[in-house]
Amino acid sequence: MMMRIPQKSLAAVLVLLSCCCLTTTSAFLSPGPSTSNNMLKSSSSSSLLAFDVALAETIASAAALPAVFVGVGTYLLNNESDEEKDEALFGVEAETRNDREGEDIDTTEVDIYRDTLLRYAGYANEVGEAFAPIVAPIFVPASYAVAITYVFADTIDKTRKVLDNGPYEERKLTTCAAIEGLDALIWQLAASVALPGYTIHQVVLIAVAILTASGVYDNGAEPSGIISAIPTAIGLGTIPLIVKPLDELAEVGMEVTFRKISAPYLESCEI
Numbered sequence: 001m002m003m004r005i006p007q008k009s010l011a012a013v014l015v016l017l018s019c020c021c022l023t024t025t026s027a028f029l030s031p032g033p034s035t036s037n038n039m040l041k042s043s044s045s046s047s048l049l050a051f052d053v054a055l056a057e058t059i060a061s062a063a064a065l066p067a068v069f070v071g072v073g074t075y076l077l078n079n080e081s082d083e084e085k086d087e088a089l090f091g092v093e094a095e096t097r098n099d100r101e102g103e104d105i106d107t108t109e110v111d112i113y114r115d116t117l118l119r120y121a122g123y124a125n126e127v128g129e130a131f132a133p134i135v136a137p138i139f140v141p142a143s144y145a146v147a148i149t150y151v152f153a154d155t156i157d158k159t160r161k162v163l164d165n166g167p168y169e170e171r172k173l174t175t176c177a178a179i180e181g182l183d184a185l186i187w188q189l190a191a192s193v194a195l196p197g198y199t200i201h202q203v204v205l206i207a208v209a210i211l212t213a214s215g216v217y218d219n220g221a222e223p224s225g226i227i228s229a230i231p232t233a234i235g236l237g238t239i240p241l242i243v244k245p246l247d248e249l250a251e252v253g254m255e256v257t258f259r260k261i262s263a264p265y266l267e268s269c270e271i
Helices: 007-029 033-090 117-131 139-165 170-214 225-255 258-268
Strands: 096-098 104-106
Touching: 033 170, 033 225, 117 139, 117 170, 117 225, 139 170, 170 225, 170 258, 225 258
Parallel strands: none
Antiparallel strands: 096 104
């Protein structure tokens, strides 16, 4: 005959067994000192790896287009230098063209807006981008205003030269001057404002990201004078390195786009 256990006693035993199981499971799952340290190290290592990957992604995404711009421009510039060496070797004379009075115009004439130090006035916005981390926000738009003023000055200069000495028929001179002025405007906006402005902006962004990741630069705090100036110094130092490659990139870009479209019309109305 089976002995009956009171329901209250059975309930008490079940509760006791449950508590024992929970205690045992907790003790089994709870890490000891060494296990806890290993978990902390593993967690720290995983966080560091994720941090490095995030930084690498930031740098790669920021540097992608500038690297393409400068790389392609440098390649084109080197090709042009090789062609110039060949011309010098075989004694190719400077090209000339006739103006409306029939006099020769030397196309090797120095262009003060593109072949002298005045060219750097078009890079005022790059200076603004370089100083962006340490100056008032109004400084960057003001630097763009200076650069765009230079762009319009060059556009007016090119238009005026065509009106004065352009090799075009009198009746089509105004239209041709407008086309060449538009050519200068597009070229300058690309070579002086858009391409270098974006490139320097990204260079400074990369410098700030690296310094922030290393813990020596923090946008949330006020960094020391020397530390805060590092991105600016890097940005300023980059400007001379990108001037000629980006100019050449803009030049070739115009040759295969706008100039390819407008050239037939300009040639049709030449004297």
